Amino acid sequence: MSFINYSSREINCKIVYYGPGLCGKTTNLQFIYRKTNPQARGKMISLATETDRTLFFDFLPLSLGDIRGFKTRFHLYTVPGQVFYDASRKLILKGVDGVVFVADSQMERMEANIESYENLRINLKEQGYDLDKLPLVLQWNKRDLPNVINTEELHKALNSRNVPAFEAVAPEGIGVFETLKAIAKLVLIELKRGTSG
């Protein structure tokens, strides 16, 4: 649910990074934070446990520039990935405009990826969203590790919708901005469609 302010001429959109625990959601935001011009970003907030696991959410506000005289702002959130934080994940999905699903490419995390994707579908449905219609981009992260599953398998398991998907190594920034750009585009296109009725 975007917020359009005609008085300050701003559009605000909410993007949520979703995926199983330790797949690299927080790392995506950290890289974006590090590589963005300080004028274009606000503070990054991480509500984490003492061992750096996301407890509630990470939050990073970004300004992308102007469209037709409107400042476009994107609020990036991550969810806590561990299964028992489901109540928090539901809350963070409220008002979402677009989702980046980050999958962990390691063979042994395949089941966790699928479980998390199904969990995303259920939690969105509870809020009245349809995962098959919402702006969505996939990221195959951790491509640098030796035991990765090939991307065809990942597509087969997680991309029946055939949405844009990017290979990534989040700590090095590979694929990070490509992913962000793709979801921002889809959200803006949806905004355009939504308002032109």
Added chain:
Amino acid sequence: MLPNLVLYEEEYKLVTEVILRLVSEANAKVVFLVDKNGQLISSSGTTEGIDTTSLASLTAGNIAATGGLAKLIGEKEFTILFHEGEKDNIHISIIDHRVILVVIFDEKSSLGLVRLRVKKVGIELERIFKNINKKTKEASSGLGVDSPFAEITDDDIENLFS
């Protein structure tokens, strides 16, 4: 699922007037109005030195978490939250189930006074936001006001990233 929140000049002015008045009537330091999704709508008072974007996001997270707690014990929502600090205090209330009113105050005011003024202003804000909701619905159903986004081209979007 709520429709997009759209705020036009006219309502923005009304809202800002109301919270400006609240700052002085409640002897508050700052007053914020935040969308339930964590987006700042308007602020008034001495906002310098406060990271308003972070404040908005954390307030919404706070309301979302306590709302979750409320449901667990069979309540609909907690409409008022109060956090007491050594010097500054935060009073948070929900208006019309959709926006959050945040009042920050110190010893120059009191919880009693803030409560009283928030209650009064809450009624006014509720009326304004009911109106905004109506307008937003009309706009999203294609009636009403022109949208600047209907005209966006692929190039406009591409240019954002160049």
